[in-house]
Amino acid sequence: MLSSTEPCVFLVDDDEDIRLSLSRALEMRGYITEAFASAPDFLDAYDPARAGCLILDYGLPEMSGLELQKLLVSRGHAIPVIFITGHGGVPESVEAMKMGAVDFLEKPFRQDTLVRQIDAALAADRKNRAGSERTRDALQKIGRLTEREREILEFLVSNPSNTSSKDVARHLDISPRTVDHHRARILEKMQVGSVVELLDLSISTGIFNERIGRNT
Incomplete structure (x- = not known):
């Protein structure tokens, strides 16, 4: 062969x-x-x-x-x-x-x-x-996120026009400072430099809205 x-x-x-x-x-x-x-x-x-x-x-x-x-x-x-x-x-x-x-x-x-x-x-x-x-690579990276990080990531990719720390904090009832900490960890684990790159990864793979809410 x-x-x-x-x-x-x-x-x-x-x-x-x-x-x-x-x-x-x-x-x-x-x-x-x-x-x-x-x-x-x-x-x-x-x-x-x-x-x-x-x-x-x-x-x-x-x-x-x-x-x-x-x-x-x-x-x-x-x-x-x-x-x-x-x-x-x-x-x-x-x-x-x-x-x-x-x-x-x-x-x-x-x-x-x-x-x-x-x-x-x-x-x-x-x-x-x-x-x-x-897509496989993105799924592996999502698997490294904590439950709170997945919640924040889900909100970011589902609400691309409302990605400020205040928007996320209001939605999850946590402090903007806590959101900033989690956002930095998410970008590091997903190996992207910004939320814009994160959204681009979401669009190009099409996996986030369907898979983030589950423990991938």
Whole structure:
């Protein structure tokens, strides 16, 4: 098995000729590929930690491409999907795109068109993984906060126009000086330099309003 640090173009198609020719063509362009004849074969081998994208035949036997996409989404696997099909129509493509597919290409397609979509899919995967890592890091930092610090943090991110120590103190019925002390500790533990950076972290990760109130 290749290193999980290298992004991979996964290909699932029941047509052996397509698997071989497409894998060969992509590898000649410098991509790392792994090919599978069916959705179950792919699921058996797939490691969600592996960066990459998925080229997926819509009309697979056993489990269709759309069914595989839905299963991956339900499991929280955000691998970007590029559908290829020899008989797909508008309804099928619309449903696939609603589920987050990068594109829906009808065979035969131009190789440079597929390559452009692969590059876009790999870029999307890098962005998704970077965002997930930032979210995990923020959650770990929140876990270091005391209950009072989480209360103050929750108020700050839920009330971005009322972040003064007096506002927080009034809401929690504590002194502004106590708020100043906790605020300094929060910024230190969250490794940000200001409340503005704290709010930016809240927006970019989207975790605070849902997770702060729980003991994360």
